[in-house]
Amino acid sequence: MKRARESQALRPPAFGYHGAASGARATELYCEAVALEGLATRHGTPLYVYSAAMIRTRVNAFVHAFQSIPHTLCYSVKANSTLAILRLVAGEGAGFDVVSGGELQRVLRVSRKATSKPKVVYSGVGKTAAEMELALRSGILLFNIESASELSLLSATATRLKKRAAVAVRINPDVSAKTHPYISTGLHQHKFGVPIPEARTLYAQAAKQPYLTVAGVSVHIGSQITDVGSFQSALERVADLVRALREQGHDIHYIDAGGGLGISYEGAQESFEKQIAAYARAVLAPLRGLKLHLLLEPGRSIVGPAGVLLTRVLYRKTNNRKRFLIVDAAMNDLLRPSLYGAYHEIVPVSRESRQTEITDVVGPICETGDFFARDRKLPLVSEGDLLAILDVGAYGTVLGSNYNTRGRAAEVLVDGAKARVIRRRESLQDQMRMEKF
């Protein structure tokens, strides 16, 4: 039965306000068909809530945008590594980009029941021998090498195990990503990748190693990139290198274009389909005429807008004229505002008041940096009211900590009218288990 109710999409297709009856003001925030207030009552706060539909839609939008070329989407596990999220993404046919043995173990755990091996690329500047060994034994698709020393260790490890490793060198193209300095990686001043002239030497060395196969060229210039021209510049350099390497007889099959596509934290100005189409054009233009298999490593653009953090207002407080909403989530639950000064939209879950105020939204942790918003215009809310912090699906829970002996928040995955806990709230016992006194 179709219910008559007014709706207002906040982050389509997953998050929006719905009113109870036709003509009524849309007042209650939902994730898909599930009311968020009900989830907070049932599971407590702070609570991460994700939309399965939105994650599926985004994976498929990527696949659609790149359909003109053979490609594999390798979801970047670091953005959100909760097992149920990995399983959901794998269910849509995606592979994975990992940066540690731990992330690889998570992928292997969810892939155990899969009929085929997970398609995994392994990036990162500090892979240990033990991590390489795990990756070699599990038969990953590609190692992205970031230094001469790493190349030697991989060669030695592969030779010892008699396991062949497919390698790409992650180049540092010296291209600005025009993003926050902490998440920019493509300039020579950054620790990532290898400058192109040095990369050519590494390819020559790699080709001589008995258990290494030169297979690709990789690049990743940063995260939260909104100017797609930066991707195009980086891939133009990659394409030139691929042509030069092929001329020297290297069999370059893969180009790994990394991740980095940004999302709109202020609310979508354009549809994701349009945004991803522009991204695909920028990535594909420089690759025209090169026969290859493209690897993509998106993280944020897949899961970012698919998650919200629910938090209750504990207290209202005024210091002189300065207003504060003290909420029960803190920087240990969501670090992005404290670490990068990142903006996240905050909305009341029940829209009752049309009045607004200018206020800070802060957590209970003993740090001035423990804030979610400063001098923000928000609808007037009361103590006990529920707020939703938007676009926290990526780099939210994964950057969590136990600072101030706070347990990690629980996580819920919504799928249509169903909601299930995919990670229970961390208890005090969980936190103290490893300690002795």
Ligand code: LLP
């Ligand atoms: N591939 C590599 C090699 C990466 O280093 C990253 C992210 C990705 C792919 C995925 O990038 P994405 O599509 O998510 O932009 N904590 C920061 C973001 C750090 C990104 C690190 N590397 C934040 O909260 O903004």
